[in-house]
Amino acid sequence: MDFVEPHSPHWFYLVEQIDWSLAAWAGTSIAFGRSKNVCTFCSDIDARDFRVKSARLESAAVPSLRLCSTCYLNRLIMGDRLVAAVAGNSWAANPAP
Numbered sequence: 001m002d003f004v005e006p007h008s009p010h011w012f013y014l015v016e017q018i019d020w021s022l023a024a025w026a027g028t029s030i031a032f033g034r035s036k037n038v039c040t041f042c043s044d045i046d047a048r049d050f051r052v053k054s055a056r057l058e059s060a061a062v063p064s065l066r067l068c069s070t071c072y073l074n075r076l077i078m079g080d081r082l083v084a085a086v087a088g089n090s091w092a093a094n095p096a097p
């Protein structure tokens, strides 16, 4: 699947069908952060894009997330496999100070 930019209209279209609460949460994060370029979960402005390879059935088809370093680690703990959308731009390879 082609990379779906997090928080784009196409991303919301897909995620609203898969996980309505995640789409609603992302909408709140964007409103709170006053930008689409914030973390999907917490509105942190220092966020990077990831493809999601989930082991969890309920979010198997969420294509991508925009994550700060904290939420990146939380998603790993929850069982997601995250692949940087831009090669080398993962929090794992290049963590925040």
Ligand SMILES: [Zn+2]
Binding pocket: 039, 040, 041, 042, 043, 044, 067, 068, 069, 070, 071, 072
């Ligand atoms: Zn976050």
